[in-house]
Amino acid sequence: MQKVLRDKIIEVCNKKIAAKGTNVGISFYAFFKNKNDNPELLMEAATWWIKTHELDHFEKAVKIKALVQ
Template sequence: MTPEFRQKAITTCSDKIAKKGEGVGLSFYAFFKNRNDDPELLMQVATWWIRDHQLDHFEKAVKIRDMMRAI
């Protein structure tokens, strides 16, 4: 994943947490537009989410934000 994407993911998570609270969940699709304009990046994120970390479809935004910060 690119540094730009990681920052976008951290920002997305932080925004969701600010709006809906610490318990809000999201899926990796939350980081992408409805129209997939970067299939390579989508597959990188899906691989990181599903294969590498064996995360559920929906995870707590706090957890994902912290994981993205640790990369």
Template sequence: MRKELRERIVEVCDLKIEKKGAMVGLSFYAFFKNKNDQPEVLMEAARWWIETHKLDHFEKAVKIKEMVLAGV
């Protein structure tokens, strides 16, 4: 996964955790604006989330952040 996407995921996870607590869940759509202006990056996140790791639609932000920081 590209560096910029990893950084964005960690940033969004941190914001969500700070705002709503450690139990907050999110989907991979949380890392993007409401318009599809980066389809390649969106598909990269979707592949990582769905195909590679077979994650549920909503996962805990803490879990996703830990996975990204670990380079999984």
């Protein structure tokens, strides 16, 4: 996983956890804007989420953060 993606995932997870608590769920779309301005990075995140870890659409932010770290 590219460092830029890893850093973005940790940043988003930290913000979501701080705002909504440890039970907050996220999907890999949370790491991107509402437009597809970086399709390579989006596909990397989707592959990591869906194929590599076989995660559900929504997962706990604390779980995702732990997997990335």
